[in-house]
Amino acid sequence: MTKCNYYKSVLGANPRNVTTNLKNHVLHYCKRIKLANSRQSTIAKHTRSDADAFVFDPSYTRRCIAKAICIHEYPLSFVKHVGIKEVYASIQPIFKVPSRNTIKKEIFEIYELEKLNMTKLMDENDSRVAVKTDMWTFNQEKGYLIVKAHYIDSS
Structure with a gap:
């Protein structure tokens, strides 16, 4: 049995439907649910208008x-x-x-x-920039050259 913490209503007694009932209640009925942590975010449901707004x-x-x-x-x-x-x-x-x-x-x-x-x-x-190069071959087929630059920025 599942209860809503805000409305104290019973959402269902059948253990097989607990998840579905809870999801439907949260998405459609319970308007008082707030995020417990302000750092959390929710994934917005994609609507038909979102798909229509897409331009390839x-x-x-x-x-x-x-x-x-x-x-x-x-x-x-x-x-x-x-x-x-x-x-x-x-x-x-x-x-x-x-x-x-x-x-x-x-x-x-x-x-x-x-x-x-x-x-x-x-x-x-x-600041100054230190440049380093390195060359090698891989299986004698491909030659590689890498250039690295090291520097200290303002941050």
Whole structure:
């Protein structure tokens, strides 16, 4: 048997329906329930109006694909894989799958933006910067170069 702490009403005696009855009471009837802790948050229920307000942006999707290719070191041909094309079509049928050249262009745009952000960050920095490089090969197939910069910022 479950009782509401605010209204002291019995929500159900059948043990099989306790969760359903409690959920329905909290969501639909009990307006006095407050969050016990102000740091907690609730997940808003998605309504039909939320879905209607969504606008698909193919340029944002292309940028996300380019970032994924960079992060996971996928080949540029990743966009032409049959399985990935099916994923794109299932999410947004009107999305035109980008070519390798389009993704390559997108990657260079991301690089230029990140380069600009890094330059701005370094210009605003008052301390010195120590730069470290390291090179190695993995299974004698891929060569890697890493550049690390160490600095102390104002915070």
